Amino acid sequence: MAxxxxxxxxxxxxxxxxxxxxxxxxxxxxFRTYPGRGHMELVEGDSPFLQELIDWTR
Known part of the structure; x- marks a missing residue:
């Protein structure tokens, strides 16, 4: 959960x-938190969560 x-x-x-x-x-x-990220910013652009999500999906 992010x-x-x-x-x-x-x-x-x-x-x-x-x-x-x-x-x-x-x-x-x-459960992971991401400083400075808002609701949509969590899944946009350079968010570190994106690669983690891709890795988890694989």
Whole structure:
């Protein structure tokens, strides 16, 4: 799960609480945050998340 730390649509603290609940329920979660990235900036241009997403998909 990826979260832009500057996301104004899905606030980071909401996502953090969701991830904490999943882990509390026994789920394994790979949660990564990206400083300075907003909601769309996370998946655009030079975002480091893009290569990670491609690698995960493969």
């Amino acid at each position: 979260q832009g730390e500057a996301d104004g649509l899905i606030k980071p603290e909401i996502q953090e609480n969701y991830v904490a609940q999943l882990k509390e329920d026994g789920q394994k979660v790979d």
